[in-house]
Every structure is written in C-alpha cells, then in structure tokens.
Amino acid sequence: MRVVAILATYNEERFISACLEHLFRQGVEAYLIDNSSTDQTIAIAQRYLGRGLIGIESFPRPKGIYSWQPLLKRKEELAATLDADWFMHVDADEIRLPPRSDQTLAEAFTEAQARGYNAVNFLEFTFIPTREAPDHDHPEFQRTMLWYYPFLPKSQNQVKAWRRSSEPVELAWSGGHRVRFTGVNVYPLTFPMRHYLFLSVSHLIEKYVEKIYDPTEVRRGWHGWRNRINLERVTLPSQAELRFYTADDELDPSSPRCKHFIEEQASTRSLFTPVVRAWQKRFPVFCI
Secondary structure, rough: OEEEEEEEEOOOOOOOHHHHHHHOOOOOEEEEEEEEOOOOOHHHOOEEEEEEEEEEEEEEOOHHHHHHHHHHHHHHHHHHHHHOOOEEEOOEEEEEEEOOOOOOOHHHHHHHHHHHOEEEEEEEEOOOOOOOOOOOOOOOOHHHEEEEEEOOOOOOOOOEEOOOOOOOOOHHOOOOEEEEEOOOEOOEEEEEEEEOOOOOOHHHHHHHHHEEOOHHHHHOOOOHHHOOOOHHOOOOOHHHHHHEOOOHHHOOOOOOOOOHHHHHOOOOOOOOOHHHHHHHHOOOOOOO
C-alpha cells in the first residue's frame, strides 16, 4: 500500500516540519506544491527530499493573489499521474490521524479498502490559543496549545482521502472539502484530524488578514470568514469554553460547533482599528 499526501503550501515554515514528519510516521509519503512562499518553507522541505518527500514543485502566485481553485486543479492532475494506491489532500496546519492510535493511516486505509470502500471522511478538531494562553508561535505548539473544539459545519465535510481511481478525480468542485469521482464509496468510520488554525493573534493577522484573496473566488462564496476578519472584534475564547487535549484516542466529537470561534466575530474589515494601524506601521505593504 503506497499512500501519497498532496500538500500545497504558502509561508508554512511554522508547520511544514511537523506536518511532514507526522505523515512519514503514518506510512504516508508527500508531494509538495509551493505557492511562491517568501519564507523558509521550501528550504525546510528540501531537507526531507528522498526521505518521504517525493517531490517539490513551484506554483505561481500572480500579483501576490491567493487563488485556491488552480491549486486544487493541480492536485487533481497529480492524483492522475503520481504513483500511489491512495491519495490524501492535506494542508500544512493539519495532523490527519487514523481512527485508532495502534495503527497508522496507511494501515487504516488498507483496512477501509479491504472492506470495499474507496474514500475516507475526517472530523476536524480545531486547536486555537486562549485568553489564558494566547501565544504558541513556536516549534512546540503541539505540546502547549492543548485546547480544542470539534468542528462540523455539515455532514462529511472532510472527504479528503481516496483510493486511486481510473476515473477523473475532482476536488475544486467543493472548494477542496469533498473528493468526487465515479463510484465513490465513503468508509462509514470517520477519521480524526487535528487542525491548528492559528498560533497567536499576530499569526492570525499574518495568515489570514494580510492575504489577498482572489476576488472571483470571494464572489463565489469561497474563503468565507477568512476574508472578513474584523480585528476590532477578535477575542480569544477562554479555556473553559473549550476541551482539553490528553490523547488522540480521547478527542471528544460530541456537540461539534458549526462555526469557528473566529468566524462568529468576522464582519467587514475596518481601516480604523488601532491594531490594523499598528501593523500597517510595522509592515508598509500590509493589505486590508
């Protein structure tokens, strides 16, 4: 069983090592599409070439605009050409897990295939900073940022692993949330996924607020709250509002949220918030 994760990155130096090393421990190789990173993402990733990372390619980012659809289309092409039995659509801030800690993802996909299934859905457990512990912007974030909530905006929101198909595979149709191909048969056992949404408020600003989103995709309804963050309204939840992580097998899926905490605070951006002005002064190219 050969499993390949197809990973797209942009300025993911915080996450790329942890993401790749986790995949390799899970019996999963990786192929990286880098969307013109300006940080150390590629330099860090290159250390893993030949050690589980099977390739790195550069993907243009015209005028600095983030366009998700072309990256998803490229993932569809790679799923038709890379040599693998199973594929997984992955982001660098995600830790995708098997349903039991005594098996690897590769073993879990083998089990799903043996039972006649060719796709797997994941349930997201979102980890974020809290008012009591607001800053985890360091390499040990998985050890220190331990408060989470289950997130499920709709049923089967993360069908992102699939067995190689002789038919064309589509990801872009759903914004990357659900793979689609002829004869898709989703395994009834949902796999968990830890998602480290942001590590501090300053990281939130860098990761989402400074990003220039493709206006065509925004009009289509993509990017959602990420394109509407109002820094005047951003507050971190208290630890009492979240659940405390102890182990992957103990992640609690009950009563999932249908919106992220930060999404509930999103609205039209303001040019007059003091936080924005401070970041504009520090970063002259800061884009609203």
